[in-house]
Amino acid sequence: MKFDFHCHTQEGSLDGKLPIADYIQILKDKGYHGMLVSDHNSYNGYRYYRDHLKQSLTDFVVLKGIEYDTIDAGHILVIMPEQVKLKLMECRGLPVRVLQEIVHFHGGILGPAHPCGERHLSITQTKAYKKHPELMAKFDFIEAYNSCESTESNAAALALARRYHLPTFGGSDSHCASCVGTAYTETSCNIQSESDLIRCVKEHQAFSFGGTHYTGTVKQRIGILNHLLVEGFWFYNKFAGIVRAHRRKRALSFATHI
Secondary structure, rough: OOOEEEEEEOOOOOOOOOOEEEEHHHHOOOOOOEEOOEOOOOOHHHHHHHHHHHHHHOOEEEEEEEEOOOOOOOEEEOOOOOOOOOOHHHOOOEEEEEEEEHHHHHOOEEEEOOOOOOOOHHHHOOOHHHHHHHHHHOOEEEEEEEEEOOOOHHHHHHHHHHHOOEEEEEEEEEOOHHHHEEEEEOOOOOOOOHHHHHHHHOOOOOEEEEEEOOOHHHHHOOOHHHHHHHHHHHHHHEEEEHHHHHHHHHOOOOOOOO
């Protein structure tokens, strides 16, 4: 089966430009069997699929994931079992160690997105990794190919996965139509649900990945100004984490339905 394992939708990500219905059609036209919805700190893209598209879609698998903004280790992809409904996953700002413990306690899996990419956004470019590289051993997979990352960044991510003997995913990290399906993850596993994917990862089933480098990202268009954008995001993430502290504390104590 062929999946795009890193997808941002218009319904779920502030910077997403493509409705999930269009996402699905593009991927089907390219021969994909499914996608992982991985919006920023939100399940809204998946909710829209569940409420408006799921009943009529029988030949394409849409998996519920999230790209979580930790306070100290950049972006982490999280996949929880379909029966687990944690509002906490939509409350950015947890430290990566706490995120790992919560996800594993509830039977989920997680791994760093673009681990060798931008400062603040990628785990190897953060203080958490530099002080505690052993954190990597507690992940379940690594995004080893991201269409929006450089050749050097993806090569370093693959080396990291091999160092820690972790399964490797590929994802487009797409926010617009031209990027959709520029990366893939393939497996012989029959994946029809989040639990199927989790089981395959835990059993160390084989995953292959690949794709083509996408040249239309914001950082490529604005060049050196991208550094200002990245630093601005760091401040935003810190502020947003503080604002959500009370909500996050409440969500830590119990799981609620999405």
